[in-house]
Amino acid sequence: MIFSPETWQITIFSLAVGVASTLLILPFGIVLAWLFARKEWPLKSAIETVVLLPLVMPPVSTGLVLLKIFGRRSPLGQWLYERGIEIVFNWKGVLIAMSVMSFPLLVRSVRTSFTEVNLRLEQIAATLGASPLRIFFVVTIPLAYKGIVAGALLAFSRALGEFGATILLAGNIPGQTQTLSLAIYNFVQLGKDPEAYVLLGITVALAFMFVWSSEWLLRTGKKL
Amino acid sequence: MRLRCHIPLANFDLDIDTSFESRITAFFGPSGSGKTTLLDAIAGLRAIADGEIEIGGRTLFSSARKINLPPQQRGIGYVPQEGALFPHLSVRKNILFGAERGADAGNSKRIGVNYVLDVLEITHLLSRPVTKISGGEAQRVALARAILSRPQLLLLDEPLAALDIGLKERILPYLARVRDEFSIPMIYVTHNVTEVLTLADWVLMIRQGKLITQGVPKEALRSVSAISQLADEQLENVLTATFIESSLEAGRSRVRLGSGVELFVPYSSRPNDSLCQFGVSADDILIATQRPAGISAANVLPGIVGGIERFNGEALLTVQAGDEFVVRLTSSAVARLELKEKLPVFLIIKTRSFRLL
Numbered sequence: 001m002i003f004s005p006e007t008w009q010i011t012i013f014s015l016a017v018g019v020a021s022t023l024l025i026l027p028f029g030i031v032l033a034w035l036f037a038r039k040e041w042p043l044k045s046a047i048e049t050v051v052l053l054p055l056v057m058p059p060v061s062t063g064l065v066l067l068k069i070f071g072r073r074s075p076l077g078q079w080l081y082e083r084g085i086e087i088v089f090n091w092k093g094v095l096i097a098m099s100v101m102s103f104p105l106l107v108r109s110v111r112t113s114f115t116e117v118n119l120r121l122e123q124i125a126a127t128l129g130a131s132p133l134r135i136f137f138v139v140t141i142p143l144a145y146k147g148i149v150a151g152a153l154l155a156f157s158r159a160l161g162e163f164g165a166t167i168l169l170a171g172n173i174p175g176q177t178q179t180l181s182l183a184i185y186n187f188v189q190l191g192k193d194p195e196a197y198v199l200l201g202i203t204v205a206l207a208f209m210f211v212w213s214s215e216w217l218l219r220t221g222k223k224l
Numbered sequence: 225m226r227l228r229c230h231i232p233l234a235n236f237d238l239d240i241d242t243s244f245e246s247r248i249t250a251f252f253g254p255s256g257s258g259k260t261t262l263l264d265a266i267a268g269l270r271a272i273a274d275g276e277i278e279i280g281g282r283t284l285f286s287s288a289r290k291i292n293l294p295p296q297q298r299g300i301g302y303v304p305q306e307g308a309l310f311p312h313l314s315v316r317k318n319i320l321f322g323a324e325r326g327a328d329a330g331n332s333k334r335i336g337v338n339y340v341l342d343v344l345e346i347t348h349l350l351s352r353p354v355t356k357i358s359g360g361e362a363q364r365v366a367l368a369r370a371i372l373s374r375p376q377l378l379l380l381d382e383p384l385a386a387l388d389i390g391l392k393e394r395i396l397p398y399l400a401r402v403r404d405e406f407s408i409p410m411i412y413v414t415h416n417v418t419e420v421l422t423l424a425d426w427v428l429m430i431r432q433g434k435l436i437t438q439g440v441p442k443e444a445l446r447s448v449s450a451i452s453q454l455a456d457e458q459l460e461n462v463l464t465a466t467f468i469e470s471s472l473e474a475g476r477s478r479v480r481l482g483s484g485v486e487l488f489v490p491y492s493s494r495p496n497d498s499l500c501q502f503g504v505s506a507d508d509i510l511i512a513t514q515r516p517a518g519i520s521a522a523n524v525l526p527g528i529v530g531g532i533e534r535f536n537g538e539a540l541l542t543v544q545a546g547d548e549f550v551v552r553l554t555s556s557a558v559a560r561l562e563l564k565e566k567l568p569v570f571l572i573i574k575t576r577s578f579r580l581l
Contacts, residue, residue: 118308123295124304126295127370127373129296
């Protein structure tokens with residue numbers, strides 16, 4: 001067995017928090033993407049831009065913003081701390097950083113899949129008496145589900161690769177907040193190249209798997 | 225039905241103000257004249273700037289009274305041009321999609337699922353995915369789905385326009401059956417005269433968003449304003465006839481019109497005594513002032529000129545020959561033959577000019 005217990009811990013921790021962050025943002029992402037794709041509302045384009053910001057901002061800057069929002073000296077951080085919740089420098093920080101960084105990718109991908117759903121089908125469903133909620137769950141979601149799954153996979157891959165925002169919000173604490181990306185950085189810094197290469201191999205394999213399946217889904221999804 | 229609406233569109237404004245009481249109403253006009261927009265507005269799928277829609281005393285929309293029922297509450301079945309079947313559901317689930325509302329609506333007569341499937345001949349398709357049925361079958365499935373939501377009104381958007389659908393699969397006979405079996409009022413959008421004459425008992429002619437004329441199809445389509453719309457349309461006579469006898473060797477069938485006049489039409493394997501409709505273009509009928517001899521055309525019908533409408537060098541003749549026929553001639557032909565009202569003439573029609581509808 002070439003994997004050390006430490007390698008296992010890092011890999012499983014990354015995957016677990018990555019999955020958790022994707023599941024966390026999925027419902028919000030779907031609803032928001034639907035609002036972007038199907039509804040007109042005030043400040044829509046401004047909010048769309050804000051949601052997409054983490055995609056283009058330096059991740060470290062996003063991390064700094066998050067640190068200011070969730071740090072114990074901020075009103076929100078203070079409020080959470082009084083209720084026994086600390087975000088900064090533990091796994092919850094990793095979760096928040098991953099979620100925020102991968103959210104735009106999810107929303108973009110899901111929004112596109114919603115706009116590709118033929119509006120006429122939703123309209124006809126309405127004339128047949130289906131409520132907006134029924135239309136959403138019985139027509140829109142099933143027709144867009146490949147795009148939704150692809151978006152979730154993409155978001156998950158992005159979450160696994162997260163570095164800049166995570167290191168600012170959660171630090172790089174072995175056994176507590178250290179993800180694959182942070183660990184690679186750490187090993188290279190310490191001159192432990194062989195350990196870094198093992199982790200590198202794992203990240204390449206995972207990334208390949210997820211992006212490939214995401215692309216495959218989108219390709220076959222078009223045929224529907 | 226009361227229909228008044230104003231909808232600004234990109235190239236013109238849709239402005240309709242009318243009311244009509246009819247079973248099957250045709251919205252007739254060229255492509256891009258706003259017919260589909262009008263259907264969307266009636267179904268509640270499109271905003272109306274100003275207007276009222278009232279069906280059977282029930283107000284669906286009124287800008288003055290701030291009433292705007294959502295599509296779910298309008299009780300209007302809509303069969304759009306492309307059918308719009310849900311691609312991820314089976315034929316069965318598509319058909320039953322709106323049946324829930326139908327079951328507890330109780331506003332129209334009970335229409336059984338099996339009955340509808342029988343009438344439209346789609347029972348055998350039930351378990352198939354909608355991607356595995358033909359274009360004509362898809363239209364019938366869409367029609368069944370709309371009927372089973374027990375609508376107060378059925379909207380049909382050019383159901384015969386889909387070009388990939390073969391002659392055999394045409395939905396026209398099924399529409400006639402739906403009309404006769406379920407007594408659901410229908411509004412039918414088309415740019416084809418034949419369809420108007422075959423199905424509708426009232427027609428609204430629409431062009432560039434404006435109502436040009438309305439009335440009983442045979443009359444409305446013959447007015448001068450209507451003819452101007454038909455310039456590049458096939459102007460067709462639609463006749464209802466009964467088969468008397470058919471001969472494959474002779475290549476023709478003999479049929480009898482309601483008036484008793486008998487005609488030869490192209491061979492059809494339809495059983496004797498069965499009823500069907502034929503079309504013959506107004507351009508494919510010759511007029512003679514004396515009975516011709518030594519010609520190949522098998523149908524020579526004596527008749528009397530009923531009326532002549534002139535328009536742009538063309539003349540539209542109505543001739544009473546048992547049934548009424550419409551013939552389109554050039555103005556010069558009318559002058560040469562000295563055609564006028566009450567003049568006895570002969571209609572000459574080739575067997576092969578008739579087309580089974």
